[in-house]
Amino acid sequence: MSDEKNEEMLHEAASDFEFLQEKIKERPINKKKLLKRTIITASMAVLFGLLACLSFLLLEPVLNNWLYPEEEPEIVTFPQEKNEMRPEDMLTEGTTTGQEETEAYDETKENTSSKEQETSSAQMTEMVSENSSESAETAETEPKSSEPPKPEESAAGMETASVESEPLEPYQMQYEELYKVYREIASSMVTVTAVHADVDWFNNTDQSEGTTAGVIIANNNRELLILSRKSSLDNAQAIRVSFCDGVEADAVIKQYDENTDLAVLAVDLKYIASDTLSAVTVATLGSSIISGITGTPVIAVGNLFGYKDTVCYGMITSKNNVVTMADSEYKLMTTDIYAGTNPSGILVDMNREVIGIIDNSHNHEDTKNLLSAVGITELKGLITKLSNGEDIPYLGIYVQDISEQTGRELNILPGVYIVDIDMDSPAMLKGIQKGDILVRAGTQQINSAADYMNVLRNVHVENSIDIVVRRASVNAYEEMHFMIQPVRQNEG
Numbered sequence: 001m002s003d004e005k006n007e008e009m010l011h012e013a014a015s016d017f018e019f020l021q022e023k024i025k026e027r028p029i030n031k032k033k034l035l036k037r038t039i040i041t042a043s044m045a046v047l048f049g050l051l052a053c054l055s056f057l058l059l060e061p062v063l064n065n066w067l068y069p070e071e072e073p074e075i076v077t078f079p080q081e082k083n084e085m086r087p088e089d090m091l092t093e094g095t096t097t098g099q100e101e102t103e104a105y106d107e108t109k110e111n112t113s114s115k116e117q118e119t120s121s122a123q124m125t126e127m128v129s130e131n132s133s134e135s136a137e138t139a140e141t142e143p144k145s146s147e148p149p150k151p152e153e154s155a156a157g158m159e160t161a162s163v164e165s166e167p168l169e170p171y172q173m174q175y176e177e178l179y180k181v182y183r184e185i186a187s188s189m190v191t192v193t194a195v196h197a198d199v200d201w202f203n204n205t206d207q208s209e210g211t212t213a214g215v216i217i218a219n220n221n222r223e224l225l226i227l228s229r230k231s232s233l234d235n236a237q238a239i240r241v242s243f244c245d246g247v248e249a250d251a252v253i254k255q256y257d258e259n260t261d262l263a264v265l266a267v268d269l270k271y272i273a274s275d276t277l278s279a280v281t282v283a284t285l286g287s288s289i290i291s292g293i294t295g296t297p298v299i300a301v302g303n304l305f306g307y308k309d310t311v312c313y314g315m316i317t318s319k320n321n322v323v324t325m326a327d328s329e330y331k332l333m334t335t336d337i338y339a340g341t342n343p344s345g346i347l348v349d350m351n352r353e354v355i356g357i358i359d360n361s362h363n364h365e366d367t368k369n370l371l372s373a374v375g376i377t378e379l380k381g382l383i384t385k386l387s388n389g390e391d392i393p394y395l396g397i398y399v400q401d402i403s404e405q406t407g408r409e410l411n412i413l414p415g416v417y418i419v420d421i422d423m424d425s426p427a428m429l430k431g432i433q434k435g436d437i438l439v440r441a442g443t444q445q446i447n448s449a450a451d452y453m454n455v456l457r458n459v460h461v462e463n464s465i466d467i468v469v470r471r472a473s474v475n476a477y478e479e480m481h482f483m484i485q486p487v488r489q490n491e492g
Contacts, residue, residue, distance in 0.1 A: 073220040076387035078285050078380040080454070175313075177350075182299055182311050185348050187244045188283035189301055190214040191308045192228045192251070192265065194236035213302030213345040214241065214265065215283050215354065218387055223254075223266040224280075225387050227357070229344050230256040230263035241267055247276045255386040258489055259325040260374065262357065264386040283346070285383070286353025288333065288375030293355070294319055300337050300371055302345015302358060310345075312337045312371070319375070323362045326396050326422055327456055329449035330378045332362055337371040347373045378450070381457045393459045393486035395467075396425020399438060399449045412477065414447045415439040415470065430482045432469060437477065440468035461486050 192214045214228035226241060233239060233253060241251045249267050256263035269277070290296075297315050304310040314337035321332040333347070333356050347356035356373025363372055385392060398420035407413035415437040421428045438446050441455040442465050459465050464485040470477035 073222040076218045076220055076225065076384060078217075078384050078387075080380050081287055081289060081377050178297070178299060178313050181348065181350060181352055182301060184281075184352050185283065185299070185301055185346075185354075186309075186311075187279060187281045188216045189244065189309070189345075190216060190226055191242040191303075192226070192232070193240045193242065194233045195238040195240065196235060197237045211303060211308055213308070213358075215302075215346050216280055217264075217283060217285065217383065219269075219282055220387075221269075223268055224272065224277075225254065226251065226265040226267065227383065227386075228263055228265055229261055230258070231261050232344070233263060239265065241265065243272075243276050243280050245276055245279045247273060249276075255389050255392075257382055257386060257392055259328055260330070260357075260379065260382065261359070261361070262379070262382070262386065264383070284353045285376050285380060286349060286351060286355045288319070288331065288355045288377045293333075293349075297350060298335060298337075298355070299348045300335070300339070300343075300345060300358065301348060302343065304337075304343045304345060304358075304371070305340040306342075312339070314371070317370075321362075321372075323374070324398055324400060324419065324449075326398060326425075327394060328382075328453050329399065329401075331375040332359075333373050333375055334363075334367065335371045335373070338369055339371040340369075343371060347371075378453075381454060385457060391461050392489040393456055393461050394425070394489040395427045395456065395484060395486055396422030397427045397432065397438070397452075398422075399452055401448050402437075412437050412470065414445055416446055416449055416452060418469070426484050426487055427467070427482075430467075430484045432467065432482055432484075433471070436469040436471050436480075438467065438469050439479075440466070442466055456486070459486055461488050 190213075192212050194210045194212075196208045196210070198208060210232055212229050212232035214226040216224060217227045218225040230253075239251045239253070240248050242248050249271050251265040251267045254264045254266040294316050297313065300312045300314065302310065304312055314335045316333055317336050318334045319331060321334065323330045323332050335347070339358075339360065343358050343360055345358045346354045347358065349355050355376050357376065357379065358371060358373045360368065360372050363370065382392070397418055399416040400419045402412060402415060402417050404413070407415075418432065418434055418436045418438055421432060421434055438452065440446055441452055442459070444451060444455045446452050446455070456465075462485075464483045467482045467484055469480050469482070471480055472478075
Protein backbone atom coordinates (compact mmCIF):
# COMPACT_ATOMS: atom_id res chain seq x y z
CA MET A 1 0.00 0.00 0.00
CA SER A 2 2.79 2.29 0.77
CA ASP A 3 4.28 1.70 -2.61
CA GLU A 4 1.08 2.55 -4.36
CA LYS A 5 0.71 5.59 -2.19
CA ASN A 6 4.22 6.71 -3.10
CA GLU A 7 3.52 6.22 -6.78
CA GLU A 8 0.39 8.29 -6.53
CA MET A 9 2.28 11.02 -4.76
CA LEU A 10 4.98 10.96 -7.41
CA HIS A 11 2.38 11.08 -10.14
CA GLU A 12 0.69 14.03 -8.51
CA ALA A 13 4.04 15.79 -8.15
CA ALA A 14 4.90 15.17 -11.78
CA SER A 15 1.56 16.47 -12.89
CA ASP A 16 2.15 19.63 -10.84
CA PHE A 17 5.42 20.35 -12.69
CA GLU A 18 4.38 19.33 -16.19
CA PHE A 19 4.61 22.93 -17.39
CA LEU A 20 8.32 22.90 -16.64
CA GLN A 21 8.92 20.09 -19.08
CA GLU A 22 7.59 21.98 -22.07
CA LYS A 23 10.11 22.41 -24.86
CA ILE A 24 10.84 26.00 -25.90
CA LYS A 25 10.99 26.36 -29.68
CA GLU A 26 13.59 28.64 -31.34
CA ARG A 27 12.19 31.75 -32.89
CA PRO A 28 12.44 31.61 -36.69
CA ILE A 29 14.84 34.07 -38.39
CA ASN A 30 13.16 36.93 -40.18
CA LYS A 31 15.32 37.19 -43.26
CA LYS A 32 13.67 40.34 -44.59
CA LYS A 33 14.13 42.16 -41.31
CA LEU A 34 17.77 41.00 -41.08
CA LEU A 35 18.50 42.16 -44.64
CA LYS A 36 16.87 45.50 -43.92
CA ARG A 37 18.99 46.04 -40.82
CA THR A 38 22.14 45.02 -42.69
CA ILE A 39 21.42 47.51 -45.46
CA ILE A 40 20.70 50.27 -42.95
CA THR A 41 23.92 49.55 -41.06
CA ALA A 42 26.01 49.52 -44.25
CA SER A 43 24.37 52.72 -45.48
CA MET A 44 25.06 54.47 -42.19
CA ALA A 45 28.68 53.31 -42.30
CA VAL A 46 29.09 54.68 -45.83
CA LEU A 47 27.36 57.91 -44.88
CA PHE A 48 29.52 58.45 -41.81
CA GLY A 49 32.63 57.60 -43.88
CA LEU A 50 31.70 60.20 -46.48
CA LEU A 51 31.01 62.77 -43.80
CA ALA A 52 34.37 62.00 -42.20
CA CYS A 53 36.19 62.38 -45.54
CA LEU A 54 34.39 65.61 -46.31
CA SER A 55 35.15 67.00 -42.88
CA PHE A 56 38.81 66.07 -43.29
CA LEU A 57 39.02 67.72 -46.70
CA LEU A 58 37.45 70.89 -45.38
CA LEU A 59 39.31 71.08 -42.11
CA GLU A 60 42.73 69.78 -43.25
CA PRO A 61 43.88 73.05 -44.91
CA VAL A 62 42.65 75.06 -41.92
CA LEU A 63 44.38 72.80 -39.41
CA ASN A 64 47.51 72.60 -41.56
CA ASN A 65 47.76 76.38 -41.82
CA TRP A 66 47.12 76.67 -38.07
CA LEU A 67 49.69 74.08 -37.08
CA TYR A 68 52.21 74.82 -39.87
CA PRO A 69 51.67 78.40 -40.99
CA GLU A 70 53.14 79.41 -44.35
CA GLU A 71 54.40 82.84 -45.32
CA GLU A 72 52.47 84.67 -47.98
CA PRO A 73 54.37 84.84 -51.29
CA GLU A 74 56.13 88.11 -51.90
CA ILE A 75 55.07 90.29 -54.81
CA VAL A 76 57.74 90.06 -57.49
CA THR A 77 58.78 93.36 -59.06
CA PHE A 78 61.28 94.17 -61.78
CA PRO A 79 61.94 97.94 -62.00
CA GLN A 80 61.23 99.38 -65.42
CA GLU A 81 63.58 101.79 -67.16
CA LYS A 82 62.33 104.86 -68.98
CA ASN A 83 65.49 106.55 -70.21
CA GLU A 84 68.35 105.16 -72.20
CA MET A 85 71.47 104.65 -70.11
CA ARG A 86 75.07 105.35 -70.99
CA PRO A 87 77.83 102.74 -70.61
CA GLU A 88 79.54 104.80 -67.88
CA ASP A 89 76.29 104.87 -65.93
CA MET A 90 76.05 101.11 -66.08
CA LEU A 91 79.61 100.77 -64.89
CA THR A 92 78.87 102.84 -61.80
CA GLU A 93 75.98 100.48 -61.03
CA GLY A 94 78.15 97.39 -61.35
CA THR A 95 78.41 94.91 -58.53
CA THR A 96 80.99 95.27 -55.78
CA THR A 97 82.13 91.80 -56.63
CA GLY A 98 83.23 92.92 -60.07
CA GLN A 99 84.99 95.92 -58.59
CA GLU A 100 86.77 93.82 -56.01
CA GLU A 101 87.81 91.33 -58.67
CA THR A 102 89.13 94.16 -60.84
CA GLU A 103 91.08 95.68 -57.93
CA ALA A 104 92.48 92.28 -57.01
CA TYR A 105 93.46 91.68 -60.59
CA ASP A 106 95.17 95.11 -60.87
CA GLU A 107 97.06 94.48 -57.62
CA THR A 108 98.15 91.05 -58.79
CA LYS A 109 99.16 92.50 -62.12
CA GLU A 110 101.26 95.21 -60.43
CA ASN A 111 102.97 92.70 -58.15
CA THR A 112 103.64 90.40 -61.06
CA SER A 113 105.00 93.24 -63.15
CA SER A 114 107.33 94.40 -60.40
CA LYS A 115 108.62 90.88 -59.87
CA GLU A 116 109.11 90.44 -63.58
CA GLN A 117 110.94 93.75 -63.74
CA GLU A 118 113.25 92.76 -60.87
CA THR A 119 113.92 89.40 -62.46
CA SER A 120 114.54 90.98 -65.83
CA SER A 121 116.93 93.53 -64.32
CA ALA A 122 118.89 90.81 -62.57
CA GLN A 123 119.03 88.70 -65.69
CA MET A 124 120.03 91.71 -67.78
CA THR A 125 122.82 92.62 -65.34
CA GLU A 126 124.12 89.07 -65.42
CA MET A 127 123.94 88.96 -69.21
CA VAL A 128 125.74 92.30 -69.50
CA SER A 129 128.54 91.15 -67.23
CA GLU A 130 128.92 87.89 -69.14
CA ASN A 131 128.88 89.73 -72.45
CA SER A 132 131.43 92.19 -71.15
CA SER A 133 133.81 89.43 -70.13
CA GLU A 134 133.28 87.64 -73.41
CA SER A 135 133.86 90.86 -75.30
CA ALA A 136 137.09 91.46 -73.46
CA GLU A 137 138.32 87.99 -74.27
CA THR A 138 137.31 88.38 -77.90
CA ALA A 139 138.99 91.74 -78.17
CA GLU A 140 142.22 90.18 -77.09
CA THR A 141 142.11 87.39 -79.63
CA GLU A 142 140.35 89.01 -82.62
CA PRO A 143 141.07 92.28 -84.40
CA LYS A 144 138.60 95.07 -84.12
CA SER A 145 136.15 95.55 -86.99
CA SER A 146 135.08 99.03 -88.00
CA GLU A 147 132.11 97.90 -90.16
CA PRO A 148 128.68 98.57 -88.61
CA PRO A 149 125.96 95.92 -88.80
CA LYS A 150 123.81 95.97 -91.88
CA PRO A 151 120.39 97.62 -91.52
CA GLU A 152 118.59 94.54 -92.89
CA GLU A 153 120.16 92.28 -90.28
CA SER A 154 119.30 94.65 -87.44
CA ALA A 155 115.69 95.02 -88.54
CA ALA A 156 115.26 91.30 -88.95
CA GLY A 157 116.69 90.66 -85.53
CA MET A 158 114.44 93.23 -83.89
CA GLU A 159 111.35 91.87 -85.66
CA THR A 160 112.12 88.30 -84.59
CA ALA A 161 112.67 89.39 -81.03
CA SER A 162 109.40 91.33 -80.92
CA VAL A 163 107.42 88.40 -82.34
CA GLU A 164 108.96 85.95 -79.91
CA SER A 165 108.36 88.21 -76.93
CA GLU A 166 104.71 89.10 -77.77
CA PRO A 167 102.72 87.87 -74.77
CA LEU A 168 99.52 85.78 -74.95
CA GLU A 169 98.26 86.80 -71.53
CA PRO A 170 95.71 89.42 -72.74
CA TYR A 171 93.85 86.83 -74.81
CA GLN A 172 93.93 84.29 -72.03
CA MET A 173 92.75 86.85 -69.53
CA GLN A 174 89.82 87.85 -71.75
CA TYR A 175 88.59 84.28 -72.07
CA GLU A 176 89.22 83.61 -68.40
CA GLU A 177 87.04 86.61 -67.54
CA LEU A 178 84.32 85.43 -69.94
CA TYR A 179 84.44 81.95 -68.45
CA LYS A 180 84.24 83.40 -64.94
CA VAL A 181 81.06 85.27 -65.89
CA TYR A 182 79.61 82.11 -67.43
CA ARG A 183 80.31 80.04 -64.30
CA GLU A 184 78.51 82.61 -62.14
CA ILE A 185 75.44 82.81 -64.38
CA ALA A 186 75.34 79.00 -64.87
CA SER A 187 73.97 78.55 -61.34
CA SER A 188 70.88 80.51 -62.42
CA MET A 189 70.21 78.29 -65.46
CA VAL A 190 67.93 75.25 -65.51
CA THR A 191 66.89 72.67 -68.07
CA VAL A 192 63.13 72.39 -68.52
CA THR A 193 61.84 69.02 -69.74
CA ALA A 194 58.30 68.59 -71.06
CA VAL A 195 56.98 65.02 -70.95
CA HIS A 196 54.41 64.13 -73.63
CA ALA A 197 52.41 60.90 -73.78
CA ASP A 198 51.25 59.73 -77.21
CA VAL A 199 49.10 56.73 -78.18
CA ASP A 200 49.97 54.85 -81.38
CA TRP A 201 47.72 52.86 -83.74
CA PHE A 202 47.96 49.79 -81.53
CA ASN A 203 46.86 51.72 -78.41
CA ASN A 204 50.37 51.66 -76.97
CA THR A 205 51.46 54.64 -74.89
CA ASP A 206 54.72 56.22 -75.99
CA GLN A 207 56.40 58.95 -73.94
CA SER A 208 58.54 61.64 -75.54
CA GLU A 209 60.52 64.46 -73.99
CA GLY A 210 61.43 67.90 -75.22
CA THR A 211 63.90 70.22 -73.51
CA THR A 212 64.37 73.95 -73.41
CA ALA A 213 66.42 76.38 -71.34
CA GLY A 214 65.12 78.34 -68.38
CA VAL A 215 66.50 80.98 -66.02
CA ILE A 216 65.66 81.51 -62.34
CA ILE A 217 64.26 85.04 -61.98
CA ALA A 218 62.78 85.19 -58.46
CA ASN A 219 62.14 83.50 -55.11
CA ASN A 220 58.88 84.65 -53.50
CA ASN A 221 59.42 82.63 -50.29
CA ARG A 222 56.97 79.98 -51.47
CA GLU A 223 58.07 79.21 -55.01
CA LEU A 224 61.13 79.37 -57.18
CA LEU A 225 60.10 81.19 -60.37
CA ILE A 226 61.66 80.25 -63.70
CA LEU A 227 61.33 82.06 -67.04
CA SER A 228 61.13 79.72 -70.03
CA ARG A 229 59.50 79.23 -73.43
CA LYS A 230 55.82 78.42 -73.49
CA SER A 231 55.60 76.68 -76.88
CA SER A 232 58.00 73.95 -75.75
CA LEU A 233 55.58 73.07 -72.94
CA ASP A 234 52.34 72.83 -74.93
CA ASN A 235 50.27 69.69 -74.20
CA ALA A 236 52.84 68.43 -71.69
CA GLN A 237 51.61 65.83 -69.19
CA ALA A 238 54.38 66.74 -66.78
CA ILE A 239 57.11 69.38 -66.50
CA ARG A 240 60.46 68.68 -64.83
CA VAL A 241 63.17 71.17 -63.98
CA SER A 242 66.83 70.18 -63.64
CA PHE A 243 68.99 72.54 -61.58
CA CYS A 244 72.71 73.23 -61.86
CA ASP A 245 73.56 70.42 -59.41
CA GLY A 246 71.58 67.85 -61.42
CA VAL A 247 68.66 67.62 -58.96
CA GLU A 248 65.21 67.51 -60.60
CA ALA A 249 61.86 68.83 -59.38
CA ASP A 250 58.32 69.06 -60.74
CA ALA A 251 57.11 72.43 -61.99
CA VAL A 252 53.81 73.97 -63.09
CA ILE A 253 53.03 76.89 -65.40
CA LYS A 254 52.13 79.92 -63.29
CA GLN A 255 51.27 82.22 -66.19
CA TYR A 256 52.28 82.71 -69.83
CA ASP A 257 52.18 85.22 -72.72
CA GLU A 258 51.24 84.17 -76.24
CA ASN A 259 52.89 87.13 -77.96
CA THR A 260 56.40 86.64 -76.67
CA ASP A 261 56.09 82.86 -76.11
CA LEU A 262 57.26 83.34 -72.53
CA ALA A 263 56.05 81.40 -69.50
CA VAL A 264 56.87 81.61 -65.81
CA LEU A 265 57.15 78.22 -64.12
CA ALA A 266 56.78 77.69 -60.39
CA VAL A 267 58.61 75.07 -58.31
CA ASP A 268 57.36 74.69 -54.73
CA LEU A 269 60.19 75.30 -52.26
CA LYS A 270 58.96 72.35 -50.18
CA TYR A 271 60.17 69.98 -52.90
CA ILE A 272 63.65 71.51 -53.24
CA ALA A 273 66.42 70.30 -50.96
CA SER A 274 68.36 72.84 -48.92
CA ASP A 275 71.61 71.90 -50.67
CA THR A 276 70.05 72.68 -54.03
CA LEU A 277 68.63 75.99 -52.78
CA SER A 278 72.06 77.02 -51.59
CA ALA A 279 73.63 76.01 -54.93
CA VAL A 280 71.27 77.96 -57.21
CA THR A 281 71.16 81.74 -57.61
CA VAL A 282 68.56 84.18 -58.85
CA ALA A 283 69.60 85.95 -62.04
CA THR A 284 69.75 89.74 -62.17
CA LEU A 285 67.76 91.42 -64.94
CA GLY A 286 69.88 94.22 -66.38
CA SER A 287 69.29 96.84 -69.07
CA SER A 288 69.09 96.54 -72.85
CA ILE A 289 68.72 100.27 -73.62
CA ILE A 290 72.30 101.35 -72.96
CA SER A 291 73.34 103.81 -75.64
CA GLY A 292 76.69 102.14 -76.30
CA ILE A 293 75.59 98.54 -76.05
CA THR A 294 76.24 97.84 -79.76
CA GLY A 295 79.67 96.28 -80.16
CA THR A 296 79.94 95.16 -76.53
CA PRO A 297 80.78 91.52 -75.66
CA VAL A 298 78.00 89.19 -74.57
CA ILE A 299 77.66 85.60 -73.44
CA ALA A 300 74.88 83.34 -74.73
CA VAL A 301 73.89 80.59 -72.30
CA GLY A 302 71.22 77.91 -72.70
CA ASN A 303 70.16 75.42 -75.34
CA LEU A 304 71.86 76.88 -78.41
CA PHE A 305 72.37 73.87 -80.69
CA GLY A 306 69.79 71.42 -79.43
CA TYR A 307 72.03 70.50 -76.48
CA LYS A 308 71.59 71.70 -72.93
CA ASP A 309 74.21 73.66 -70.97
CA THR A 310 75.89 75.26 -74.00
CA VAL A 311 77.71 78.60 -74.06
CA CYS A 312 78.98 80.93 -76.81
CA TYR A 313 80.88 84.24 -76.76
CA GLY A 314 80.30 87.12 -79.15
CA MET A 315 79.15 90.72 -79.38
CA ILE A 316 76.00 92.69 -80.11
CA THR A 317 75.88 93.84 -83.74
CA SER A 318 72.53 95.68 -83.68
CA LYS A 319 69.84 96.69 -81.20
CA ASN A 320 67.40 98.75 -83.28
CA ASN A 321 65.26 96.06 -84.85
CA VAL A 322 61.61 96.40 -83.80
CA VAL A 323 59.14 93.53 -83.45
CA THR A 324 55.48 94.61 -83.45
CA MET A 325 52.92 92.34 -81.79
CA ALA A 326 49.34 92.69 -80.58
CA ASP A 327 49.28 95.38 -77.85
CA SER A 328 53.07 95.36 -77.63
CA GLU A 329 56.32 96.30 -79.30
CA TYR A 330 59.78 94.97 -78.49
CA LYS A 331 63.37 95.72 -79.46
CA LEU A 332 65.32 92.84 -80.99
CA MET A 333 69.08 92.61 -80.48
CA THR A 334 71.23 90.69 -82.95
CA THR A 335 74.66 89.16 -82.37
CA ASP A 336 77.46 87.58 -84.39
CA ILE A 337 76.96 84.27 -82.55
CA TYR A 338 76.02 81.28 -84.70
CA ALA A 339 73.23 79.13 -83.28
CA GLY A 340 71.07 76.16 -84.21
CA THR A 341 67.57 76.09 -85.66
CA ASN A 342 65.57 76.79 -82.50
CA PRO A 343 67.84 78.10 -79.73
CA SER A 344 66.68 79.09 -76.25
CA GLY A 345 68.36 80.79 -73.33
CA ILE A 346 69.62 84.23 -72.33
CA LEU A 347 72.16 86.90 -73.26
CA VAL A 348 74.41 88.09 -70.43
CA ASP A 349 76.69 91.13 -70.36
CA MET A 350 80.00 91.47 -68.54
CA ASN A 351 78.21 92.79 -65.44
CA ARG A 352 76.68 89.29 -65.03
CA GLU A 353 73.20 90.65 -65.82
CA VAL A 354 70.58 89.31 -68.21
CA ILE A 355 70.04 91.76 -71.07
CA GLY A 356 68.00 89.64 -73.48
CA ILE A 357 65.88 86.50 -73.93
CA ILE A 358 67.02 84.46 -76.92
CA ASP A 359 64.39 84.34 -79.69
CA ASN A 360 65.25 83.61 -83.35
CA SER A 361 61.64 83.40 -84.56
CA HIS A 362 61.75 86.99 -85.86
CA ASN A 363 65.01 86.66 -87.85
CA HIS A 364 65.14 87.32 -91.57
CA GLU A 365 66.03 84.52 -93.94
CA ASP A 366 69.59 85.75 -94.46
CA THR A 367 70.23 85.92 -90.69
CA LYS A 368 68.20 82.95 -89.46
CA ASN A 369 71.19 81.26 -87.83
CA LEU A 370 72.57 84.37 -86.12
CA LEU A 371 71.53 84.56 -82.50
CA SER A 372 68.92 87.23 -81.65
CA ALA A 373 67.31 88.19 -78.37
CA VAL A 374 64.38 90.34 -77.21
CA GLY A 375 65.62 93.19 -75.03
CA ILE A 376 65.01 92.62 -71.33
CA THR A 377 64.06 96.25 -70.60
CA GLU A 378 60.85 96.05 -72.63
CA LEU A 379 60.01 92.69 -71.08
CA LYS A 380 60.31 93.64 -67.39
CA GLY A 381 56.70 94.81 -67.05
CA LEU A 382 55.40 91.64 -68.67
CA ILE A 383 57.66 89.40 -66.57
CA THR A 384 56.39 91.13 -63.42
CA LYS A 385 52.77 90.27 -64.27
CA LEU A 386 53.66 86.69 -65.21
CA SER A 387 55.64 86.19 -62.00
CA ASN A 388 52.63 87.24 -59.90
CA GLY A 389 50.19 85.10 -61.88
CA GLU A 390 48.24 88.09 -63.22
CA ASP A 391 46.15 87.96 -66.38
CA ILE A 392 47.49 89.64 -69.50
CA PRO A 393 44.88 92.09 -70.89
CA TYR A 394 44.20 91.91 -74.62
CA LEU A 395 42.70 94.51 -76.99
CA GLY A 396 44.20 93.36 -80.30
CA ILE A 397 45.81 96.66 -81.42
CA TYR A 398 49.12 96.86 -83.33
CA VAL A 399 50.79 100.26 -82.93
CA GLN A 400 53.84 101.92 -84.39
CA ASP A 401 55.73 105.02 -83.27
CA ILE A 402 55.38 108.19 -85.36
CA SER A 403 58.57 110.09 -86.04
CA GLU A 404 58.69 113.69 -84.90
CA GLN A 405 59.14 114.95 -88.45
CA THR A 406 56.19 112.93 -89.80
CA GLY A 407 54.04 113.99 -86.87
CA ARG A 408 54.69 117.68 -87.50
CA GLU A 409 54.10 117.38 -91.23
CA LEU A 410 50.75 115.60 -90.76
CA ASN A 411 49.83 117.43 -87.56
CA ILE A 412 49.09 114.19 -85.71
CA LEU A 413 51.28 114.61 -82.64
CA PRO A 414 51.01 113.25 -80.02
CA GLY A 415 49.99 109.67 -80.73
CA VAL A 416 50.94 106.34 -82.27
CA TYR A 417 49.81 104.92 -85.58
CA ILE A 418 47.50 101.87 -85.52
CA VAL A 419 48.98 99.64 -88.22
CA ASP A 420 46.64 96.67 -87.75
CA ILE A 421 43.74 95.22 -85.73
CA ASP A 422 43.19 91.56 -84.85
CA MET A 423 40.04 90.08 -86.33
CA ASP A 424 37.15 89.82 -83.80
CA SER A 425 39.30 91.44 -81.12
CA PRO A 426 37.72 93.72 -78.46
CA ALA A 427 39.13 96.77 -80.29
CA MET A 428 37.67 95.75 -83.66
CA LEU A 429 34.27 94.88 -82.17
CA LYS A 430 34.08 98.37 -80.61
CA GLY A 431 34.89 100.12 -83.90
CA ILE A 432 38.61 101.00 -83.81
CA GLN A 433 40.08 100.86 -87.32
CA LYS A 434 43.42 100.44 -88.99
CA GLY A 435 44.90 103.88 -89.73
CA ASP A 436 43.55 105.56 -86.59
CA ILE A 437 45.94 107.60 -84.43
CA LEU A 438 45.88 106.44 -80.80
CA VAL A 439 46.35 109.53 -78.62
CA ARG A 440 45.12 108.53 -75.15
CA ALA A 441 44.46 105.37 -73.15
CA GLY A 442 42.59 105.94 -69.90
CA THR A 443 44.01 109.15 -68.46
CA GLN A 444 47.48 108.64 -69.99
CA GLN A 445 48.58 110.53 -73.07
CA ILE A 446 50.21 108.18 -75.57
CA ASN A 447 53.42 109.38 -77.21
CA SER A 448 55.00 106.02 -78.01
CA ALA A 449 54.29 102.32 -78.22
CA ALA A 450 56.01 101.92 -74.84
CA ASP A 451 53.45 104.30 -73.27
CA TYR A 452 50.59 102.22 -74.62
CA MET A 453 52.16 98.98 -73.34
CA ASN A 454 52.70 100.41 -69.85
CA VAL A 455 49.10 101.62 -69.60
CA LEU A 456 47.61 98.35 -70.81
CA ARG A 457 49.67 96.25 -68.38
CA ASN A 458 48.15 98.14 -65.46
CA VAL A 459 44.60 97.49 -66.65
CA HIS A 460 42.55 94.63 -65.18
CA VAL A 461 40.43 92.53 -67.48
CA GLU A 462 37.32 93.34 -65.42
CA ASN A 463 37.66 97.10 -66.00
CA SER A 464 36.91 99.00 -69.19
CA ILE A 465 39.39 101.51 -70.57
CA ASP A 466 38.71 104.71 -72.51
CA ILE A 467 40.60 104.65 -75.82
CA VAL A 468 40.81 107.99 -77.64
CA VAL A 469 41.79 108.01 -81.33
CA ARG A 470 41.96 110.55 -84.14
CA ARG A 471 40.43 109.41 -87.41
CA ALA A 472 41.07 111.14 -90.72
CA SER A 473 38.04 112.89 -92.19
CA VAL A 474 37.65 115.07 -95.24
CA ASN A 475 39.43 118.16 -93.95
CA ALA A 476 40.89 117.18 -90.57
CA TYR A 477 41.24 114.50 -87.93
CA GLU A 478 38.15 113.76 -85.86
CA GLU A 479 38.61 112.73 -82.22
CA MET A 480 36.65 109.63 -81.17
CA HIS A 481 36.18 107.84 -77.82
CA PHE A 482 35.75 104.08 -77.32
CA MET A 483 35.07 102.32 -74.01
CA ILE A 484 36.62 98.89 -74.39
CA GLN A 485 36.78 96.06 -71.88
CA PRO A 486 39.90 93.94 -72.35
CA VAL A 487 39.73 90.16 -72.24
CA ARG A 488 42.32 87.69 -71.07
CA GLN A 489 44.95 87.28 -73.71
CA ASN A 490 44.53 83.51 -73.73
CA GLU A 491 40.83 83.97 -74.44
CA GLY A 492 41.39 86.52 -77.16
